[in-house]
Amino acid sequence: MDTMQVGMYPRMALAVLLAATFMGILDVLIVNVAGPSIQRDLGASFSDIQLVISGYVLAYAVALTSGGRLGDSLGKRQVFLAGMLAFVLCSVGCAVAPSVGVLIGLRVAQGLAAAVMLPQVLSIIQDVFPPQRRPRALALYGGTIGMGAVVGQIVGGALIRADVLGLGWRSVFWVNVPIGLVAAACVPFVLPRTRAVRRPADIPGLVLTAVAMTLLVYPLVRGSGGSWPWWVWPAFVGSALSLVGLWYVERGREKAGQAPLIAPSLFRDRGFTTGLGAALVFYCGNYGLFLLLAYVFQEGLHLSPFASGVGFLPLGLGFAAASLCGRRFAVRHGNAVLKLGSVTMAIGYLALIATLAPGPFASPRTEALVMAPSLLIAGVGQGLVAAPLIGVILATVPPQEAGAASGIVLTINQLAGSLGVAVLGALFVALLGADPQQRSAHLTGHDFTAALMGCAWALFALAGVTGLLAWRLPSRSQPAVGTSH
Structure with missing residues (x-):
């Protein structure tokens, strides 16, 4: 490592990493x-x-662990820079996509670029900052994640409303370009070089993971919009068989002393598997809720994209504020914060259900305003769970296994997000009875809020399951602060 470079530009290095x-x-x-x-x-x-x-x-989820190992094998700075440039290039492609099929393909490519870029961030922070300065850097890292959740909705809505140069929604992808190019230009000057450690890639594990998850998520998404065609069910069977194959392949690699993508031995620990279950259930609800609210605000209540973004503020602010408090609470009280967060989430969803129940509202904007308190409560609950959850899970495994375990946890988090968008989206369409923008269906604002209320019951159930799994985790743990993403 180039220690002079690290000593001279630690703040610039952190700025580049946080930009990514x-x-x-x-x-x-x-x-x-x-x-x-x-x-x-x-x-x-x-x-x-x-x-x-x-x-x-x-x-991003499928390639996350491989992206992290790529940094170890080829050098973190080089891989980080390559991932950032690929991310910017894919953003340009998304911004000029002529059709939705091209846009979907470029978004997949963008996710792969993110899987190359983002796993290097925490690793480089470990290299750049000495132990006494690392907590502050990690706190800023966590705050950046929370800020992205809040700012994303408002910035997106503001850009669409401004319609800069007539770009409309395409501007939400162009915004990455100046940020990414400026950060990439700084990389050679502010980030340290690291030694490459050659490790054999787990290609079979990567392929089987990709096949299993694609055969699960894609049919869920397409089936909900196409009356569940016959090919959906063979795809689900193929996903299950791929998961079985993945287990045997990874177990064989582990027994042979090779580095598996997913270490089966970690699943022998009851606390670890319980924690993974909690993460899977929790993140399924989080990602899906953001998508549903955007359609309820814009298509159901006829708010502008900017007003819709503002409508997310209570959820985002509650999440960000509770994340800061939740980390400190978790250090003192272990997984009790997860129980508190789960209960708070459940209360928020019940309040949302009560808010959405049929009743007189003065206007769509008033209805969105009335939803704000329940979204704030739900956001607080989400923040109390999200910030310490990964640390609580990692506290159940031996320190020497923390690296492999963190890769599995982060992968599960992202896979759960993709699954949540598919499952809650499918439920939303089923309750709505039509595509949200199908004009011939003559959907009303009440139809949208009624569909959201049905999904809120599902979110309430997910919060309950998260809480039950949290109760089964070890009663005391000392989670590692700053490990979540």
């Missing part, structure tokens, strides 16, 4: 508020928009 983190989070959430505009402009279906969102998250 911000872009990665922004591109998950900013597309939610742009979804209705994209669907309208490209003549797409709701299931297409689900794939625009879940395709990015799914590709």
